[in-house]
Amino acid sequence: MAGLIPASGWDIDVIDSIKKFTRNRTATVSLIFIIGILLLAIFAPQITRFSYEEQVIADRLQGPSMVHWMGTDNLGRDLFSRIIYGARMSLSVGIFTALLALVVGTFFGSIAGYFGGWTDGLVMRAVDLFYIFPSLLLAILLMLLLGRGFTGIFLALGMTAWVTQARLVRGQVLQAREMSYVEAARAIGVSHPMIIAKHILPNLWGPIIVSLTVQIPAAIMAESFLSFIGLGIQPPFSSWGTLASEGFRGMQSYPHLILFPGGVLFCTMLAFNYLGDGLRDMLDPRNTSDF
Amino acid sequence: MFVYALKRLFGAIPTLLILATLTFFLIRLAPGGPFDSDRAFPPEIEANILKTYGLDQPVYVQFGRWLRDAAHGDLHESFQYLGRPVTEVIEDSLPASMTLGLASLIFAISLGIPLGCLAAMKRRTFWDTSAMFLAIAGISLPTYLVASILILVFSLWLKWLPPALWEGPSSLVLPVLTLGSRPLAIIARLTRASLLDSFNSDYIRTAYGKGLSRTKVVFKHALKNSIIPVISIVGPLAANLVTGSFLVEVVFQIPGLGRHFVQAVLNRDYPLVMGVTLVYGVILILSNLAVDLVYGWADPRIRLGH
Numbered sequence: 001m002a003g004l005i006p007a008s009g010w011d012i013d014v015i016d017s018i019k020k021f022t023r024n025r026t027a028t029v030s031l032i033f034i035i036g037i038l039l040l041a042i043f044a045p046q047i048t049r050f051s052y053e054e055q056v057i058a059d060r061l062q063g064p065s066m067v068h069w070m071g072t073d074n075l076g077r078d079l080f081s082r083i084i085y086g087a088r089m090s091l092s093v094g095i096f097t098a099l100l101a102l103v104v105g106t107f108f109g110s111i112a113g114y115f116g117g118w119t120d121g122l123v124m125r126a127v128d129l130f131y132i133f134p135s136l137l138l139a140i141l142l143m144l145l146l147g148r149g150f151t152g153i154f155l156a157l158g159m160t161a162w163v164t165q166a167r168l169v170r171g172q173v174l175q176a177r178e179m180s181y182v183e184a185a186r187a188i189g190v191s192h193p194m195i196i197a198k199h200i201l202p203n204l205w206g207p208i209i210v211s212l213t214v215q216i217p218a219a220i221m222a223e224s225f226l227s228f229i230g231l232g233i234q235p236p237f238s239s240w241g242t243l244a245s246e247g248f249r250g251m252q253s254y255p256h257l258i259l260f261p262g263g264v265l266f267c268t269m270l271a272f273n274y275l276g277d278g279l280r281d282m283l284d285p286r287n288t289s290d291f
Numbered sequence: 292m293f294v295y296a297l298k299r300l301f302g303a304i305p306t307l308l309i310l311a312t313l314t315f316f317l318i319r320l321a322p323g324g325p326f327d328s329d330r331a332f333p334p335e336i337e338a339n340i341l342k343t344y345g346l347d348q349p350v351y352v353q354f355g356r357w358l359r360d361a362a363h364g365d366l367h368e369s370f371q372y373l374g375r376p377v378t379e380v381i382e383d384s385l386p387a388s389m390t391l392g393l394a395s396l397i398f399a400i401s402l403g404i405p406l407g408c409l410a411a412m413k414r415r416t417f418w419d420t421s422a423m424f425l426a427i428a429g430i431s432l433p434t435y436l437v438a439s440i441l442i443l444v445f446s447l448w449l450k451w452l453p454p455a456l457w458e459g460p461s462s463l464v465l466p467v468l469t470l471g472s473r474p475l476a477i478i479a480r481l482t483r484a485s486l487l488d489s490f491n492s493d494y495i496r497t498a499y500g501k502g503l504s505r506t507k508v509v510f511k512h513a514l515k516n517s518i519i520p521v522i523s524i525v526g527p528l529a530a531n532l533v534t535g536s537f538l539v540e541v542v543f544q545i546p547g548l549g550r551h552f553v554q555a556v557l558n559r560d561y562p563l564v565m566g567v568t569l570v571y572g573v574i575l576i577l578s579n580l581a582v583d584l585v586y587g588w589a590d591p592r593i594r595l596g597h
Contacts, residue, residue: 129310134571137552140553142317144317144318225433231556251439258435258436265433266432266433266436269431270428273430
């Protein structure tokens with residue numbers, strides 16, 4: 001019941017939780033993997049031996065070797081470098097989309113849950129509307145307006161993803177506002193925005209972090225789908241989705257071109273899912289590794 | 292229940308209206324038009340084309356016209372398939388998408404629930420671990436990777452199944468496996484969690500106390516209650532299957548709604564985009580309603596319409 005412990009008491013809770021988390025080996029390994037991929041993406045220029053766009057036609061379509069760890073593509077570009085640089089795009093779309101959804105969703109979700117009444121009605125109407133709009137289709141339409149670059153994708157996906165976050169936060173705030181510490185804060189005259197920001201939201205960090213481990217991979221996946229069908233990131237930029245899309249065409253003769261980018265995406269998704277499960281177990285003492 | 296369903300259907304009309312309005316203005320705001328092609332038309336001809344399709348009118352007039360015609364069941368003619376009404380394009384492509392979606396859903400449910408039961412009953416054994424690894428892998432695998440691996444193995448190497456197109460039941464297999472793997476994983480995980488949850492409740496202890504066998508307890512008592520959360524997720528899953536199938540349709544070149552949507556958006560085929568979005572909206576509303584009805588039937592404690 002991490003969500004119900006008052007804000008002041010969560011320091012000891014954190015140390016306890018970290019201990020509990022490291023006992024879950026799959027989740028710990030997943031976290032290390034994610035940090036590793038992040039570091040690779042950040043230090044891409046220092047790590048890669050080949051440029052991601054240099055074309056060496058003589059070396060085209062090679063299989064994996066000691067020189068080109070993941071082989072080369074049809075223009076002789078080093079696939080490992082392209083995947084590492086693709087990680088920059090894929091991961092930043094994932095992280096920034098999730099953060100945008102987090103900020104917007106938490107804002108609307110908390111005012112809806114806290115104030116109730118017509119505020120709640122209005123926000124929930126908007127949320128319902130987004131629910132009947134197939135999110136990937138809405139993202140495609142929005143991207144036409146916003147452009148097919150990073151900004152377009154990130155805004156389009158963020159604008160569809162905030163809904164889930166808003167629902168989650170609203171539910172949590174609905175519960176929290178009945179707690180006695182909220183009543184106490186109200187009784188000593190704390191203003192409504194202060195109650196939400198200082199008393200209710202700090203207690204929701206658990207579910208919010210868990211929801212990030214769902215939102216980030218969902219956004220990475222959505223971006224890679226859009227890029228795969230040619231509606232997402234456009235050349236010369238690349239993401240795991242565009243790489244997979246290029247690889248799909250030559251798949252019959254050169255399967256490594258799709259198996260590597262797809263495989264890296266798969267491992268990243270797997271890591272996020274295991275991490276999310278681990279965090280959920282850690283923050284919810286009621287169920288131990290059951291979900 | 293009938294009155295409730297009717298009420299819900301009428302309640303959906305304003306939602307569809309907002310959906311249509313949003314889509315209409317979003318697609319028109321996008322840069323580019325349906326008749327921008329590489330070869331430029333002489334100005335008179337272009338003016339003529341725009342006039343024929345009413346594109347020379349202000350957008351709100353066009354929207355009014357579209358609404359009026361849509362209310363009469365006329366969704367106008369497609370721009371990219373000249374001369375073909377949008378309703379006809381939808382009629383031709385909806386069956387493929389529906390077949391694909393329904394088959395994937397049936398595949399996911401009929402395999403996901405047993406897999407979840409197996410994992411829950413053999414908790415913390417090899418069976419549980421492998422079933423749950425399969426499930427988490429199913430959630431993590433990008434659709435195109437599943438599709439590529441299946442095509443590589445079953446079409447290109449073993450030559451058992453066709454790699455693409457929509458000709459007969461054999462071309463259904465790979466797309467269904469691809470599209471169904473994710474919902475299968477979600478259903479299996481949820482079934483397991485829900486079953487394990489119910490194992491701790493009093494009525495299960497009572498059932499064991501009566502001396503019932505383990506199989507009987509699980510299938511006659513526990514599963515019945517654990518299935519309710521599973522039902523609640525089938526609605527969104529079903530909707531996702533129909534609307535999310537566009538990637539699978541593009542990869543396997545299936546002439547379904549999703550592929551039309553992608554094409555229509557790229558070509559700025561305004562009427563077709565509107566038509567497909569509307570159909571998707573209706574499908575989402577209907578599948579949510581269907582789930583709520585089944586929900587009320589599965590759990591009499593949930594009273595509909597209150």
